[in-house]
Amino acid sequence: MSFMDKDFLLSSEAAKVLYHEHAEKMPIYDFHNHLSPKDIAEHRKFHDLTELWLEGDHYKWRAMRANGVEEKYVTGDAPAYEKFLKWAETVPKLAGSPLFHWTHLELQRYFNITKVLSPSTAKAIWDQTKQLMEGPGYDTVSLLEKMNVKVLCTTDDPADDLFWHKKIREDSTIPFKVLPSFRPDKYLWNNVQADARLCQAVKAGSINAALEKSLEYFCENGCKGSDHGFEAFPYYDEEPGFSDLIHLLGELYAKHGIVMQMHLGPIRNNVPSLMANYGPDAGADSVGVTTDPFALSRFLGELEERDLLPRTILYCLDPADNAKLCTMAGNFAPKVQFGAAWWFNDHIRGIRKQLDELMEQGQLAASVGMLTDSRSFTSFPRHEYFRRILCARLGELVESGEYPNDTQTLGKIVEDICYNNARNFF
Numbered sequence: 001m002s003f004m005d006k007d008f009l010l011s012s013e014a015a016k017v018l019y020h021e022h023a024e025k026m027p028i029y030d031f032h033n034h035l036s037p038k039d040i041a042e043h044r045k046f047h048d049l050t051e052l053w054l055e056g057d058h059y060k061w062r063a064m065r066a067n068g069v070e071e072k073y074v075t076g077d078a079p080a081y082e083k084f085l086k087w088a089e090t091v092p093k094l095a096g097s098p099l100f101h102w103t104h105l106e107l108q109r110y111f112n113i114t115k116v117l118s119p120s121t122a123k124a125i126w127d128q129t130k131q132l133m134e135g136p137g138y139d140t141v142s143l144l145e146k147m148n149v150k151v152l153c154t155t156d157d158p159a160d161d162l163f164w165h166k167k168i169r170e171d172s173t174i175p176f177k178v179l180p181s182f183r184p185d186k187y188l189w190n191n192v193q194a195d196a197r198l199c200q201a202v203k204a205g206s207i208n209a210a211l212e213k214s215l216e217y218f219c220e221n222g223c224k225g226s227d228h229g230f231e232a233f234p235y236y237d238e239e240p241g242f243s244d245l246i247h248l249l250g251e252l253y254a255k256h257g258i259v260m261q262m263h264l265g266p267i268r269n270n271v272p273s274l275m276a277n278y279g280p281d282a283g284a285d286s287v288g289v290t291t292d293p294f295a296l297s298r299f300l301g302e303l304e305e306r307d308l309l310p311r312t313i314l315y316c317l318d319p320a321d322n323a324k325l326c327t328m329a330g331n332f333a334p335k336v337q338f339g340a341a342w343w344f345n346d347h348i349r350g351i352r353k354q355l356d357e358l359m360e361q362g363q364l365a366a367s368v369g370m371l372t373d374s375r376s377f378t379s380f381p382r383h384e385y386f387r388r389i390l391c392a393r394l395g396e397l398v399e400s401g402e403y404p405n406d407t408q409t410l411g412k413i414v415e416d417i418c419y420n421n422a423r424n425f426f
Helices: 013-023 035-042 049-054 058-066 080-093 098-111 122-134 140-146 165-171 192-202 207-220 240-256 274-279 293-305 318-330 349-363 381-399 407-425
Strands: 028-030 149-153 176-179 226-229 259-263 311-316 336-338
Touching: 013 165, 013 381, 028 407, 035 165, 049 058, 049 080, 049 122, 058 080, 058 098, 058 226, 080 098, 080 122, 080 274, 098 122, 098 140, 098 381, 149 318, 149 407, 165 176, 192 207, 207 240, 226 240, 240 259, 240 293, 293 318, 311 318, 318 336, 318 349, 349 381, 381 407
Parallel strands: 028 149, 149 176, 226 259, 259 311, 311 336
Antiparallel strands: none
């Protein structure tokens, strides 16, 4: 079998038809990522694979640390090529890891390189990619256009003036939409300094008024979604201020037609030395307890009771809790969705589990599909990875006789999951 060829992961004829005739052609609606709008507005150009791959990708950093790589080659000040060599030494040891697959999909899709990255091929790959990046096609806008991105939603602080989003809208050479997303987490926990800064930024007298005013401003600038990351969700527990604010935001999202995304269950920034020396998002996070399902039920139910439940996506970090969130979403369907396999689940097994949960407890055909949740401008082959796994799973249903070989119906399901459902949901 050829290594990661055109039929990679597609083990049946039905899967190959679904992917090549339906999934492959669909554009991308990436409704949650951490890309820099400034980098897009300025058409930032990358010069080598260290800039492109290792500058801010904590997925790769974790793998390098697990390989015993010193921190100076990870987030430190080692020379660019030396950092890349350490990544090249790490990659061959990642058998079965999505990082191994993503690395080689990115080499293929962006550089047309089919070599396997290893210490022996590192110099040739470095030189070839560096030469290509000196020419056109390797700025942020070109990289996104190459992957057929139509819409992407960044993650933005409510205090942001959205200057760079405005610059993007004014640039007629950018052929896709870049929309802000409202991320108010830091303002939900009685953070006096943060609250004061937001109130000053939007000229409001209280945090409630400031969040409402900021959201209205975001909506005026194209916002379609919000995003929340919760280590815990203490609705009506020991955080009455939190409960009041998150309920207010739910009402405001419903009023303005904003999708509420809830990422549930990470334990963030576990390593004190990394937090002190680098800061957050250094790749020292782990799986925690998803949430109290009774608290989540009460929150969604109280909004629904007043006809103020916004369209919502629930993301689960602990795969053991997939059924909890999938069935909770099903209670409030179609307004509430069970979201894509997230973060530590973003691999073949995790994606398959999420798809199976939707097939068994919800409706897979209604899924809004995949997102990158990434800081890397070359992360978009992850959509291809998801699409191949999706088509392979549906192909298995055909091969086992669990579903008829109805390419028309299955093809429509695939196209909807890949793009149409997200476009309509947002």
